[in-house]
Amino acid sequence: MEITQLRYFQIVAEYQHISRAAEELNISQPALSTMISRLENELGVQLFDRQGRSIVLNKNGEFFLQRVNEILLALDDCKRELKDLAKQIDNSISIAVTSSQFLQGMHSFMDTHKDYKWNQRVAEVAEVKRLLNTGQCDFAVTSPGLYGSEYESTLLLRDTFKLAVHKDHPLAKKKSIRLEDALDERFIMLLQGLPFRLQTDAVFAELGVQPHYVIECDHLLRKELINANAGVTIASESASFRHLYSDDIVFLDIEGLQQTREIVLSYRKGHYLSRADREFKDYLINRFKKAIPLGQSDQQSSSYVPERNR
Numbered sequence: 001m002e003i004t005q006l007r008y009f010q011i012v013a014e015y016q017h018i019s020r021a022a023e024e025l026n027i028s029q030p031a032l033s034t035m036i037s038r039l040e041n042e043l044g045v046q047l048f049d050r051q052g053r054s055i056v057l058n059k060n061g062e063f064f065l066q067r068v069n070e071i072l073l074a075l076d077d078c079k080r081e082l083k084d085l086a087k088q089i090d091n092s093i094s095i096a097v098t099s100s101q102f103l104q105g106m107h108s109f110m111d112t113h114k115d116y117k118w119n120q121r122v123a124e125v126a127e128v129k130r131l132l133n134t135g136q137c138d139f140a141v142t143s144p145g146l147y148g149s150e151y152e153s154t155l156l157l158r159d160t161f162k163l164a165v166h167k168d169h170p171l172a173k174k175k176s177i178r179l180e181d182a183l184d185e186r187f188i189m190l191l192q193g194l195p196f197r198l199q200t201d202a203v204f205a206e207l208g209v210q211p212h213y214v215i216e217c218d219h220l221l222r223k224e225l226i227n228a229n230a231g232v233t234i235a236s237e238s239a240s241f242r243h244l245y246s247d248d249i250v251f252l253d254i255e256g257l258q259q260t261r262e263i264v265l266s267y268r269k270g271h272y273l274s275r276a277d278r279e280f281k282d283y284l285i286n287r288f289k290k291a292i293p294l295g296q297s298d299q300q301s302s303s304y305v306p307e308r309n310r
Helices: 003-015 018-025 029-043 059-085 107-111 125-133 195-207 219-227 275-291
Strands: 048-051 054-057 092-097 117-122 139-142 151-166 186-190 212-217 233-236 249-254 260-268
Touching: 003 018, 003 029, 003 059, 018 029, 054 059, 092 125, 092 275, 125 139, 125 260, 139 275, 151 195, 151 219, 151 275, 186 195, 186 219, 186 233, 195 233, 212 219, 260 275
Parallel strands: 092 117, 092 139, 186 212
Antiparallel strands: 048 054, 139 260, 151 233, 151 249, 151 260
């Protein structure tokens, strides 16, 4: 059994589709099918159930995939650690986020680490978890956070929700507002399904209100429209220090709202962190810590237990 076989199996198990996996691996479909068959013969069990042209990972395959992930992760970690021992500098950092906005301002770190190489992906929480578990990224910054025995997790920030309005909007004179009093405002919302949209929908549900949406869009268009005073939106307190909007935007407290959201830094427990990894991890923690005082962000280490689990 060779490492290449294990990596190929891992990709086939991810896609559960020979053609897509072969395209990803840049090999022919017959060659990949043959490799999987040889692996199954060597193990003496079927790893997939064949259903026409589709293949589905069975219980044997699920068990084997778990072990394969552990083996390949340990091998990758070993390579990184050996590089450090041999003083062969590894300046690559791979990070997955549920919102690219969590990394706004990181140019200050890049300016002082010009030789570092970056790979950043934006994905839903489930996909980010898969990228971590298969070793395709070193770190994750997500909201909601990733917790569990397999992760080291640090709460970067317990963020509060605000109503964001332009300074020329009549509401900008207020310090706080009840959302019930803003139902006639032109709300600019993110697309359904995006993590922050799910969280803002929960805000409206908690307060029992249904605002008037004029547009549902992506982050960039929402930012442009809010900066142009085309409407109002639900934003987070951290949006101000992350400079998501222009300095013309005012953030109002939302009265009666108890709900908050967590921004969490996670990586696999036991994962070897290179010097570059450790420096960037410390940078992220300190950046959020300085932006909002510790007492407000309630920043904690991996021993932190989320509110929902208390």
